Amino acid sequence: MPLSPLPSATCRNEGCTLTGALSVTTAIRDAISIVHGPPGCAHHTFSLFHGAQSSPWDEPPIIVSSGMGEREVIFGGEDALAAAIHLAVQRSPCAVMVLSTCVAAAIGDDIAAVCADLEQEVPIVHVPCGGFLGGTFNDGVVVALTTLTRLDKSDYPHPGITLVGEKNLEYEAESNYHEICRLLHLLGHHVNLRFVRGATMDDLMRIGSSSLNILREPALTPVGERLCKVHGTPYLPSFPVGLEGTLQFLRDIGECTGRAAEGPVDQEMKGQRLMSETFHDITGRRVGPPREGGEVAEALTVELAETFDLAIHETAPPFPMDGSLPVGTAGISRLLHRWRRMVRA
Amino acid sequence: MRQVALYGKGGIGKSTTAANLSAALSFQGKSVLQIGCDPKRDSTRMLMHGDLIPTVMDLFREQGERGIRIEDVVFTGYSGVRCVEAGGPEPGIGCAGRGIIATFQILERLGALSGDVVVYDVLGDVVCGGFAMPMREGYAEEIYLVTSGELMSLYAANNIAKAITRLSGRGKRPCHLAGVICNGRGMPGEEDLVREFASAIGSSLICAIPRDRVVQIAELHKRTVIEYSPESAQAEVYRELAKRVMANDLFTIPSPLAIDALESLALSHLQE
Numbered sequence: 113m114p115l116s117p118l119p120s121a122t123c124r125n126e127g128c129t130l131t132g133a134l135s136v137t138t139a140i141r142d143a144i145s146i147v148h149g150p151p152g153c154a155h156h157t158f159s160l161f162h163g164a165q166s167s168p169w170d171e172p173p174i175i176v177s178s179g180m181g182e183r184e185v186i187f188g189g190e191d192a193l194a195a196a197i198h199l200a201v202q203r204s205p206c207a208v209m210v211l212s213t214c215v216a217a218a219i220g221d222d223i224a225a226v227c228a229d230l231e232q233e234v235p236i237v238h239v240p241c242g243g244f245l246g247g248t249f250n251d252g253v254v255v256a257l258t259t260l261t262r263l264d265k266s267d268y269p270h271p272g273i274t275l276v277g278e279k280n281l282e283y284e285a286e287s288n289y290h291e292i293c294r295l296l297h298l299l300g301h302h303v304n305l306r307f308v309r310g311a312t313m314d315d316l317m318r319i320g321s322s323s324l325n326i327l328r329e330p331a332l333t334p335v336g337e338r339l340c341k342v343h344g345t346p347y348l349p350s351f352p353v354g355l356e357g358t359l360q361f362l363r364d365i366g367e368c369t370g371r372a373a374e375g376p377v378d379q380e381m382k383g384q385r386l387m388s389e390t391f392h393d394i395t396g397r398r399v400g401p402p403r404e405g406g407e408v409a410e411a412l413t414v415e416l417a418e419t420f421d422l423a424i425h426e427t428a429p430p431f432p433m434d435g436s437l438p439v440g441t442a443g444i445s446r447l448l449h450r451w452r453r454m455v456r457a
Numbered sequence: 458m459r460q461v462a463l464y465g466k467g468g469i470g471k472s473t474t475a476a477n478l479s480a481a482l483s484f485q486g487k488s489v490l491q492i493g494c495d496p497k498r499d500s501t502r503m504l505m506h507g508d509l510i511p512t513v514m515d516l517f518r519e520q521g522e523r524g525i526r527i528e529d530v531v532f533t534g535y536s537g538v539r540c541v542e543a544g545g546p547e548p549g550i551g552c553a554g555r556g557i558i559a560t561f562q563i564l565e566r567l568g569a570l571s572g573d574v575v576v577y578d579v580l581g582d583v584v585c586g587g588f589a590m591p592m593r594e595g596y597a598e599e600i601y602l603v604t605s606g607e608l609m610s611l612y613a614a615n616n617i618a619k620a621i622t623r624l625s626g627r628g629k630r631p632c633h634l635a636g637v638i639c640n641g642r643g644m645p646g647e648e649d650l651v652r653e654f655a656s657a658i659g660s661s662l663i664c665a666i667p668r669d670r671v672v673q674i675a676e677l678h679k680r681t682v683i684e685y686s687p688e689s690a691q692a693e694v695y696r697e698l699a700k701r702v703m704a705n706d707l708f709t710i711p712s713p714l715a716i717d718a719l720e721s722l723a724l725s726h727l728q729e
């Protein structure tokens with residue numbers, strides 16, 4: 113019997129560890145990701161990325177498969193992997209990311225040893241992704257990020273703010289980034305490193321010198337914790353959600369970086385009021401409780417209902433938060449736009 | 458077509474017993490195919506006069522499945538016994554169990570599983586699903602456990618009985634336990650112990666093969682005992698085994714023992 117009962121096993125947030133890890137490794141500029149497994153594992157993700165509406169890539173990322181077949185399963189896939197790495201290295205990437213699959217993990221290929229044995233100019237980085245061991249999409253993201261944190265060469269003196277684990281497959285990833293930049297700017301800060309969205313290997317190797325890490329969402333806490341433990345870097349557990357949440361985010365940043373937040377908070381409140389006025393027409397309508405997103409989505413729905421005098425009603429259309437919660441004030445504005453279009457139609 | 462499989466702990470004497478059984482069966486006028494299902498690939502060596510024949514997995518590795526012909530994998534050995542070795546990966550890498558599954562698929566497609574009797578000689582404990590392949594529907598319906606009176610050997614046999622129990626519930630013509638073969642180590646009271654073990658798991662002792670130096674001497678001459686010393690008492694035992702296997706129709710679903718029951722059984726037969 114499967115360990116987790118089926119309904120949660122088919123939930124969209126569980127997904128495939130490999131896909132999660134690839135969503136990180138393919139966002140490293142000029143790196144190649146090798147999927148050590150059957151060609152289908154790589155293809156599956158590749159077509160998903162192709163279909164993704166937003167991507168950090170100008171062109172589709174290079175994903176190479178070691179092409180495991182029955183022969184590699186029986187005799188071991190280590191030679192096939194070594195051959196794939198050699199081919200990848202010839203394309204002069206800045207790094208080769210080696211991601212394992214369920215099949216490779218099941219037959220016990222010693223991938224770490226293959227990576228370590230190959231003496232190469234570029235880093236060959238093993239990311240274990242045997243999803244059948246209980247991993248989910250998020251576990252894949254966490255393991256990929258964690259693996260990359262280990263490459264740190266701390267002697268780079270580049271302190272600054274780092275965004276950790278932007279959702280590279282989410283539609284609004286770029287908009288969310290700009291919203292964070294805008295909020296940081298209110299406090300006179302900017303983003304120093306995007307870990308990992310379009311960063312180069314050299315960039316990534318200065319993760320240890322970051323002075324503040326902002327995690328994309330609380331599910332990445334293990335990564336934040338690790339960076340805190342190893343490098344002493346404080347972290348905020350999530351991009352801001354909600355109107356008050358956004359103000360609190362500014363206060364938190366201020367506290368972490370020793371800057372006064374009162375001014376920026378006032379300014380943002382004004383902005384929020386202006387934004388709210390553009391939605392005066394929704395006052396008094398009904399909104400449904402959120403179908404996903406848990407407590408945070410519920411709290412956000414309640415906050416917006418109070419702000420706009422909406423009645424929460426079972427049968428009414430909920431705010432469209434499929435998969436991702438809105439980030440910052442701008443995120444809420446876009447969310448309300450979408451919802452208004454829905455309820456008008 | 459009768460299909461019998463010999464299972465047992467590594468080194469207990471499966472291959473020796475299988476090769477002599479096959480040779481004896483062929484002298485009974487049967488067309489016999491012996492398939493070694495062990496990456497060790499030495500099941501048929503005595504039948505092939507010391508030659509290590511190319512294995513199905515060797516060929517698969519070199520050329521893939523396409524182009525493998527029946528004559529590339531089936532070799533005729535002593536007394537016309539046809540010999541196949543599944544082969545498999547080097548120790549410590551890959552998945553030998555998957556190799557057995559692939560071998561069966563290839564043999565199936567080649568139509569190589571033919572004759573009056575197929576004898577499967579299968580590696581030690583059933584280490585994974587792949588090594589249970591010979592027990593699956595369409596293959597061996599008669600499973601023999603080869604064991605001595607040593608605890609670890611009985612332990613392995615008991616484990617294999619568990620696999621038989623698991624698989625015997627499946628399909629129209631599932632596998633059954635056909636009996637226990639005692640390949641002696643020369644322990645005092647060994648035969649009685651193995652007989653009692655056999656009945657405790659719901660089966661019977663089919664044959665007790667004594668430990669005899671002629672086996673190893675024949676082995677050094679790269680021959681089965683049947684060929685090297687046909688007049689010996691040991692050869693007669695193997696011929697008797699062949700007769701009993703052919704006459705056997707008592708197939709059961711075993712009831713494996715709990716580990717402590719097995720241990721106390723062995724202890725009760727302890728003779729200083």
Ligand SMILES: Nc1ncnc2c1ncn2[C@@H]1O[C@H](COP(=O)(O)OP(=O)(O)O)[C@@H](O)[C@H]1O
Pocket residue numbers: 465466467468469470471472473474640641666667668669670672673676
């Ligand atoms: N009845 C026997 N008497 C003496 N030696 C035996 C007997 N049966 C097997 N052997 C010896 O035991 C060793 C292992 O036997 P083998 O058939 O290769 O075991 P397995 O196939 O179970 O691993 C061989 O050297 C073989 O000659």
Ligand SMILES: [Mg+2]
Pocket residue numbers: 471472473495497499500578
């Ligand atoms: Mg053997």
